[in-house]
Amino acid sequence: MWLEVTPVTSGQAASVLKEISDKNRKLQRDLSAVLKEADLFIQRLDVDVTSEIEKNIPGFRFELNNVCQQLESGDCPILVAGETSAGKSSLLNLLLGEDVLPQSLLSTTHVICELKRGTRKRVVVHSLDGDDDIQFDLVGSEENQKREISKYIYSKEKVPKYKKVEIFWPSPILHEGIFLVDSPGVGDDSKLDSITSNYLSQACAFIYVINTANAGGVQPDRVLRIIQQSLSQIPESGFHPKSAIFVFNKWDQVPKWEEEEVKVQMIKRLQKSWPELDPTSQVFYMSVQKAAECQRSGVGPTEDFTKLLEGIRCLLPEGLVSKLKISYGFLDYLLRRTYYYIRARLVAAAEDVDKKTPRIQSLRQLLDNSRKRLTDSLQTLEAGTERCFESIVQQLYDYLKSDALENELASWDTTNIAEVSSIDDLESTVVENVDNRISNVVSEWIAASDAVQRAYEEMNTLKTDILRSFEDDIRKVEESILTTVDDATPAAQPADDRPLADTLTEESPLFRPQTAVLGLLTAPVWAVLTVAAAVISLPVIGLIAAQTSIEKRRIMNRFNADPGVYMSEYAREYLKKLTKDSVREFLSEELEKLEMRMERLKVNELETTMEANKKLLEDLSGEVRSNSAVIREFQPVANECQALIRD
Template identity: 30%
Template sequence: MMMDMSGQDLNVMYPSLEEVDSWDLDTAMEYLDSKDIDYSFCESLEEILMLIKKYIRELHSNQPGATNEEMIVDSQSVMKELLDKNTQMKNELVVIYKSLMMFLESEKIQGSAVEEVLSQVYLNYKNTLVSRSNELVNEKCPIVVAGETSAGKSSFLNLLLGPDAELLPHSLLCATSTICRLHNSQEKKFIYYENGQQASSPETLDGAATCEDLKARLAPFISSREGSKGKHSYVDIFWPIPMIQDPVIIVDTPGIGESKEMTDKLLWYLPNAVAFIYIISSDNAGGIQEDRLLHILRELKRLDSEGKFVFDPKCAIFVCNKWDLVVKSGEEEKVWKDTLAKLQKGWPGVEESQIFKMSTTNALRLRTKLGITKDFQELLHGLKKLVPLTLEARIKQHYKLMNRFISKLESKVASHISHARATQEERKKLRDSVLGRVNKLRIHSDEVRKKLHLEAEERCKELAENLFRYINEEDVKNRLFTWDVTDAPTLGSFDLEVLRYRAELKIMDRFQAILNEWEESNNNMKALSDSLTRRFCEECSVLYEECEKINLMMEKPGYSYRSIADVENPEAQEKGHIFGRKEAITLIITAPVWIPLAIVASVIFMPIGLGMMIRDSNRVTRERKDYEANKAMKMQEWAKEFWGRNLTKEKIDVFIKDVYLKEYEEKIKIVCEEHIPRQIAEDENTVIAIANELRSSTEIFKQYCPIQKEIQALKGQLLLFDLKYFASDLVLSQNVTEIGRISSGSFADVLEVEWKKTKNEVVKAALKRPRNKPRDHDIFEQLTEVQCLRACQCQHIVKLFGVLYDSRVTNGPVQLLLELCEETLESYIFGHPDRICGMHKDVSGKMAAFRIYVAMMTGICDGLAYLHYQGYLHRDLKMSNVLIQNGIPKICDVGLAKMVDLTTGTFAGTITHMAPEVMMGKLYTFSADVYSLGIILWETWYGREAYKSDEFKDTSPIYLLQYIKDGQRHTFKKFKPWPRLESLICKCWHQDENLRPKVSAIKNEILEIGAEVNVVT
């Protein structure tokens, strides 16, 4: 029992917080009077109840309530934790940047064909990498605050910064017309910049200076009218602000809607923001200006398409300020729906969780008495969630930049190694073939550009004609021309020009409503946007497939094998990008921001000038009286003038094309005039370098193989960085308990473990643990296996549950937590004679075994096809690398798996299952796995290991290599398979890789054989 100092029971003296919530005003006031607590500052029952709960909370727990000072400390600690992690990530990426740049400056790269290609295709790539690295180290992380004019933006900032940092004025007509950048500093000063250049000496204040002193000194710099400021003028303010921690700064931008120039000032900073807080004046029904929000969003999309680092629009926060006035008006639901609708139009994709109701006035008034208000606490929570997401996104952009560059470098080196053994004649043939295809691609690209442009023009013209017909219907025109006296704006003290401007805004509102109805009736514009985007993707898909074929010709001599038909599940095709594995075009194919036609019209047909720009105009008294006497007629006259000025057939046509055709053509230009030509130049340079190579294969290997290893070591560092910071499947070691050893190999042990997946769920799993400490190249190999397993989520490939990695341990192992299976295919077949087709004399036993055979082999085909579809070769397919779980075969041990376009003739796999071309060091493709599958088909039929019979007297490695190179295979003697199956097996292990069937064809053949003998499962 808890007692106060007088010995009274506090639980009796003080009611529960739940009880307080049920009190009415009289009960609450009576309680406060009894405690002699001042509540004169409270303006509502809600505030009085907050005061009571604060009082109870403090006495009940002997702790102070949620004070503003605590909020600042908490925000400071949270921000510090976020920034410490961000700094650690930056430092590690900088190390990789430096390693990459040192590698590019090394003798191995200098003067090589690879450097020549990189220099021609990526102009100034070294300077770009240096610039990106410096940017990563030195970049600031601005939290940008913007909003509608007079929405209370500066007041909100003062609230956010705390009582000791109310640095910004909030009582002027336009509080800040200059960007203000706020830095945490013990030294108090500010510096003014004009057009990016320091325009004044630092204005230093002494340590005892107050916020009011600063405001007085700042006023001439931040509150002058816009005409006296340069386009990019700003003030750096340095002040003790505990909430802000370097490199985060807070940027206060001019009000949106004050002028285009002020909006441009916002766009100067927003792309680099880590958070964007947009303040809305909720008491103003027209407070949200969707057109200006869309302008911001479109600009971000444009910068994004250019490959620049851009703030993620999903990380914006919208603050509906002055919500207390909405509550008083009794129109909460109506205003909220209207606000939500406008934001969804102006910022497509915005979610309710990004929008917060707020009263800055109340929060400022109550913070010293009641601490943080509930709505402000919710907003702070949203901000704490927002900042880490954006910080991480910025790091990811740097990571992706390096990953793309290193992957391109890896691909170019692989091309040179791949063609090292080619004759001069073969290289010339490759050059001619590639240059021929490149020329066709160049012509095709131009044809696509013209075709897409023509189709888009025709669609826009057709839509413009439909719109023109609609707005010329009599009932539509009558709606625009018919006005009532009550609809007309009041003249008041305005001059006639201001009145005309206000009237045309009303006409525009009515025209927007007409456009909305037309659009909503059949989704005209959205259908156009979707249709154009779909056609764009279809045509570009073909172009990029041609690019990929050309790349594969250079990377894989004689390459012609891959087929999407090998995919186990057709849905898998839809999950991948339309352009396959090439990542470069994903930004280009994104659909443009679809903008409702009515909002676009508000920009295009907006009355010229704003009221503030024409206040000096004077009109004679007669004109004022004429308007007052004939409001409806005057509105009709102005509506007809608006119609004649804006809604001609020609202007509607231009209107549709300017808005919807311009962005579409920009995308076409990026693909057909930038991406494809760059790819063509790269291919031409690479293939010419390969054709002009006169050195022997030994010399080429000597130069490029060490380069390849260093590139893979760099790639391994990047993959490890990704694992440490971005992986969603990291598993904590304390959640894994070892049970026993399953098997041991040359490089890794496999353990049976229990994994505590959730609080209430424990799963048995297998843990693959490397036996030795990893070297740089080992990290690359291990994480390549992780990538492969992540990409290949298929029921016939062993599932990856997660990865165990402790970043605190130097050179710690990368351990794979995998699906636990019952046994291998080897033990499943060899240990059970009844499952071996080639051991049965009787028909029924043979048929029963063949059912199992069909299920196992078709399952392996499905898994292998999926692996190939994702671009991987297994390279060590054998019976012991196929596991069985509940009768389902699952391919495992993809540690040797490799992307097909990076294989360079590496000797890999088990000799008995190794294709001849692999043994001879030739280049190989998916058909090498088909060869291994053929061996498995034979072993599973006969229940014997390959090359361990009387047919092959000496099975030492040197003889095995010779047998296979010479084309010697097992014969089919006793209990032979059906002729069709025997033929299939022979095709799979055919000496000529080009004559081996595709995996999909193998599966279909087995199923058809099963149907013939009536054993299909």
């Protein structure tokens, strides 16, 4: 059975994590043992069979070894992410029960920071360039310890200096394999965002902290972009949308009479880009600061913090199960495809040579016809996708040029905009604020656009129909490979004595199993675009293009006097210089990265399956052993493979 735990009170959080950790380790060890057995089985296979598997699943040996290593490590990271100043480090300290991570008002986290259980307080800093790790114990006062940690995890520059930092701490909430992870603030810098998205593929659980005090609170484009970036790199990572928790921090700053309205608005915005979201089990409202004050004073956990701990108790098994299912799914897929290539040999050995030769020739022709249909279908898909895509480009371009958007950008909230002291500061401040503002209003418009939604659905339907049609072609080819003219003889049957063709659907999947994360990929990519910076690649705009020191001072004085007016003018000129080609270029990149990824993967898998079947037919045609010799060799192998699948 997958992981289950009984209900507990929040005060037992540490013991719950230990229970979950122990059960997870047992499941990991059991699955690791089967993987090793499968690896030994594949090593003993006929070289032609392993060549066909390699054609079908390129790099399968490396992947098998990698999965084994992951299971043996037992790592179960809980990644905490969020925008800068949302309260990530404060929440981590609250979970740990003491102030481990320092907090900085002037600097930001620029590196992954793993908090793991240790017998003593120490730090290991991993370099980016391959230099020796920096290791030291944390001694002295609490302030001194924080100061030492700050040197390696915080930076005023948005440039990562280290690969990661490990902090070992004797905390009861940290157990074997389970550890907490702090990450760079989301949305500040694309390089720092990549650090977080890259790490997400390793995480068993994901806690996203949202600063409720910020205007709008939820920035759905930022949180979903992190997920999408991770999936585009490692789509089989096992991230499950139900293994994510959203913490609306600083909830005490929301007026009581507005709480329900704010909840409705924030959940609505979050669900637009997170269709799998369950507000009752995945969203929590609290003040981390107040909870920490209660904890320090000995009052005990607040009601809101208690609810969060219970949510984490339920969240963690979801993430662990998802990871284990991905490992299991890979093994199952590998063994079932292996079994298919073995069975094909038994089928071929069950018929006379004078029948086998023309049948293989016919199968080759069938495979060639399927290849031609795939080429034609992909051309149809490309043309249809381009038509739908151009419709979306035109609509977005028209909106970016509209009076409605210009009016939207006429007023600005400048409360949190500091006075600038240099042209460089002015440029970065203006560009960042205008980019974020345009990105947010455009994302909201696109998400609400019926016309864009229709174009998106038309494009999706076209892709689905074409891929399903070609998948049917491949299934017919494989059915024919596993069926002789006179049907299979008993000598070529699998161990359970069912006809070979009867087990085709069950035994021969064409695609790797995907997790529920695909639900995320069905959300319109257009709802998560960060438009401005990527779309509008402009030279320095005239408002900032100062040459002399007098001009620079005049521009800075003008900005400091009224930042809102300045940014409104900048935004107007910004959009005036926008071209349709820049919109098209950006959306084209996003379509490839975020939306076509899974379809491309399916096409790749179908193509590799075709190549493997082509190799299979060549090997069957070139077989020189007698039929009885082939059956003697491969029947026991088929039985062994079936036994592994059933284990």
